[in-house]
Amino acid sequence: MAIELTPDLIRLQTASDEAWAEVRENPSDEGWELWRERAAEVQTAVTEYAKAIGEPRNQVEAELKKAVRHLGEEES
Template identity: 50%
Template structure:
């Protein structure tokens, strides 16, 4: 049975990935590490909240979100 992932979780994970890319670039903009840490905290909080609300396994929700963002071609399987 596949876990239903709201678009909000996908968008938050994408934002965290973008923030990570900026922070780890050759010339990161000032504040990029703080932005990455804050984006990561937002996505983790949203995943925890979603898992609790739907009574899904939190790790399974996180893995589903990461798979949907990092490997969108495989997320539907």
């Protein structure tokens, strides 16, 4: 059964991935801090959503990353 992801989860993961890409391209203390903040936001949201829908947290996270990264491939 596929997990239905919310637009907020997708938005948070996209922001985290964008922050990570920026850090990889132009490392800076500010960039690392932004990425850590974005990643923490994703982790919190995934944990809360997984509890709410009764699915394993790691499964929700995997589906989210797969969905967001697939979207990125389509835009390329």
